[in-house]
Amino acid sequence: MKPWLDLDWRLPRLRRDALAVWRRNFLVWQRIIGPALVLNFGEPLIYLLGLGLGLGAFVGEVGGLPYLAFLASGIVASSAMVTVSYEGMYSVYTRMVPQKTYDALLATPLDIDDILAGEMLWCASKGVISAAAILLVAAALGVVGGFGALWALPVVFLVGLAFAGPAMAMSAVAGNYDFFNYYFVLVVTPMFMLCGVFYPLDTLPAGVQSLAQWLPLTHAVALIRPLVLGLPSSDVLLHLGVLFAYALGFYLLAVALVRRRLIV
Amino acid sequence: MIHNEAIPVVRAQGLRKCFGRRVAVDGIDFCIPRGLCFGFLGPNGAGKTTTLRMLMGLSPKDGGELTVLGLPVPERARETRARVGLVPQADTLDPDFTVAENLRVYAGYFRIPRAAIDARIDELLAFANLSDRRDARVETLSGGMKRRLTIARALVNDPEIVILDEPTTGLDPQVRHVIWGRLAELRARGVTLILTTHYMEEAERLCDTLVVMDQGRILDQGSPSELVARHVEPEVVELRGAPDEALLARLGGMDARIERHGSSVYVYTQDAAPLLAHLGAVHGRAILHRPSGLEDVFLRLTGRELRE
Ligand SMILES: Nc1ncnc2c1ncn2[C@@H]1O[C@H](COP(=O)(O)OP(=O)(O)OP(=O)(O)O)[C@@H](O)[C@H]1O
Numbered sequence: 001m002k003p004w005l006d007l008d009w010r011l012p013r014l015r016r017d018a019l020a021v022w023r024r025n026f027l028v029w030q031r032i033i034g035p036a037l038v039l040n041f042g043e044p045l046i047y048l049l050g051l052g053l054g055l056g057a058f059v060g061e062v063g064g065l066p067y068l069a070f071l072a073s074g075i076v077a078s079s080a081m082v083t084v085s086y087e088g089m090y091s092v093y094t095r096m097v098p099q100k101t102y103d104a105l106l107a108t109p110l111d112i113d114d115i116l117a118g119e120m121l122w123c124a125s126k127g128v129i130s131a132a133a134i135l136l137v138a139a140a141l142g143v144v145g146g147f148g149a150l151w152a153l154p155v156v157f158l159v160g161l162a163f164a165g166p167a168m169a170m171s172a173v174a175g176n177y178d179f180f181n182y183y184f185v186l187v188v189t190p191m192f193m194l195c196g197v198f199y200p201l202d203t204l205p206a207g208v209q210s211l212a213q214w215l216p217l218t219h220a221v222a223l224i225r226p227l228v229l230g231l232p233s234s235d236v237l238l239h240l241g242v243l244f245a246y247a248l249g250f251y252l253l254a255v256a257l258v259r260r261r262l263i264v
Numbered sequence: 265m266i267h268n269e270a271i272p273v274v275r276a277q278g279l280r281k282c283f284g285r286r287v288a289v290d291g292i293d294f295c296i297p298r299g300l301c302f303g304f305l306g307p308n309g310a311g312k313t314t315t316l317r318m319l320m321g322l323s324p325k326d327g328g329e330l331t332v333l334g335l336p337v338p339e340r341a342r343e344t345r346a347r348v349g350l351v352p353q354a355d356t357l358d359p360d361f362t363v364a365e366n367l368r369v370y371a372g373y374f375r376i377p378r379a380a381i382d383a384r385i386d387e388l389l390a391f392a393n394l395s396d397r398r399d400a401r402v403e404t405l406s407g408g409m410k411r412r413l414t415i416a417r418a419l420v421n422d423p424e425i426v427i428l429d430e431p432t433t434g435l436d437p438q439v440r441h442v443i444w445g446r447l448a449e450l451r452a453r454g455v456t457l458i459l460t461t462h463y464m465e466e467a468e469r470l471c472d473t474l475v476v477m478d479q480g481r482i483l484d485q486g487s488p489s490e491l492v493a494r495h496v497e498p499e500v501v502e503l504r505g506a507p508d509e510a511l512l513a514r515l516g517g518m519d520a521r522i523e524r525h526g527s528s529v530y531v532y533t534q535d536a537a538p539l540l541a542h543l544g545a546v547h548g549r550a551i552l553h554r555p556s557g558l559e560d561v562f563l564r565l566t567g568r569e570l571r572e
């Protein structure tokens with residue numbers, strides 16, 4: 001028995017209907033904007049002040065950068081990962097299963113292709129919001145390289161897409177909220193530690209380093225750090241390509257899995 | 265748009281659906297004409313919801329042919345869904361929005377221009393008697409209000425067909441009458457209604473044509489009065505409580521057909537007058553004399569009672 005062969009792998013079609021789903025989520029977000037922004041600004045502020053200034057006093061420079069600058073530019077990327085993963089699991093699952101929002105959507109001309117494309121765009125948008133908050137905090141602390149740092153935001157959007165796909169795929173197979181603990185403990189937290197957010201990759205053993213090359217957050221950090229700090233970038237196409245591949249591959253998987261769950 | 269009255273809005277032939285080894289819909293045929301109210305009457309698990317999900321293109325069929333508005337489904341379901349409204353069995357209103365926002369956001373999924381939406385929302389809220397609750401949050405509504413809002417939501421795209429899965433189950437009799445009135449109004453406007461129910465009264469009042477379903481099969485179809493005329497005698501006397509065997513034997517001799525179900529005995533006959541005269545003399549217990557109806561048809565066709 002090979003259950004993945006039973007999935008409906010027909011290519012999804014992308015249409016502007018996805019934007020209607022994005023708009024629905026945006027309207028809901030608008031009314032909880034207060035608590036949402038407290039989370040977006042408060043958390044990175046505490047991280048940056050606590051770790052960046054506190055730990056930074058001991059560490060001094062990392063990879064030729066002041067620790068606060070190193071950390072802030074890494075957290076721009078990792079917070080996009082965390083924000084998008086929460087949205088793609090807890091929120092997407094809530095809409096898909098207990099709240100039956102997708103059932104209502106599927107009675108309109110929208111298909112699962114449109115719904116998940118809209119959800120993915122929305123997840124990435126939330127990633128951008130949280131990254132923008134951190135950029136502001138980092139700028140206030142004087143570690144941002146200039147207005148060029150704004151180029152990090154479109155990259156964060158792509159990073160958001162890359163993390164939204166896997167999270168939605170998890171939602172598609174989840175039986176309850178506790179299931180997401182696996183993903184956070186086995187996927188999100190290790191990436192947080194292994195992908196160059198808190199310390200440079202080359203301090204890790206060689207085996208772990210080559211593993212890290214397969215992880216999307218590594219490529220997100222590699223793109224975003226120089227943009228935020230105004231430093232030269234390298235291997236840009238490789239990094240973009242890996243993120244695109246994650247976004248596209250997991251979108252296709254999520255569509256197939258949600259089809260199996262809802263179109264019965 | 266050209267509407268040919270003679271072309272059915274839904275045509276199903278040999279429609280079939282299995283869940284693993286369980287056959288939920290077992291090769292059914294039906295044709296739904298435009299502008300009428302068409303009902304699926306059947307007990308729990310008969311396959312009503314499964315049939316409607318196939319009509320919406322939300323459940324792939326395992327066999328047979330299905331067209332909705334002349335288009336094959338599920339292949340062209342995206343197009344047909346734009347012209348159909350659905351009132352699902354379970355509540356799918358958006359709890360994050362108010363009453364009016366539920367309609368506005370839903371209209372957005374049909375690409376209805378924003379300018380046209382606001383006028384339409386006022387109209388729909390009036391239709392659903394919800395004008396004074398337009399800014400209420402959905403969770404503050406009663407069950408009947410939620411149902412009316414769901415019906416209003418199914419009308420945002422001005423559909424040619426409205427599909428209702430058990431529109432009044434779980435509602436009190438007063439609300440049920442309000443909803444029946446609204447559905448009759450829609451039908452009078454030329455909207456085709458397709459509904460499922462396990463209420464006889466609902467089927468009898470609303471449906472021009474209905475199919476009686478049980479265990480995935482269609483047992484018979486026709487108008488409520490045709491079905492009654494075809495399957496049961498016009499009058500029935502229901503005797504409640506433990507039957508008196510000697511009495512039943514005598515009644516059997518009086519040109520009557522006797523059926524027993526649960527703790528009741530049903531005596532079907534062309535003319536109940538002589539029977540009642542006889543019973544009046546000997547029978548002290550609860551007697552119910554009524555014209556026969558769909559309940560009796562169902563009992564006859566399946567040997568089981570429909571109501572639980
Ligand atoms: N997703 C599913 N997976 C497995 N079996 C299912 C599924 N959906 C329905 N069934 C089965 O198919 C049969 C028909 O179910 P359906 O929901 O269509 O009945 P129904 O006539 O709508 O009943 P009710 O009046 O209870 O709503 C039932 O035996 C049911 O258990």
Ligand SMILES: [Mg+2]
Nearest residue numbers: 312313314353
């Ligand atoms: Mg049902």
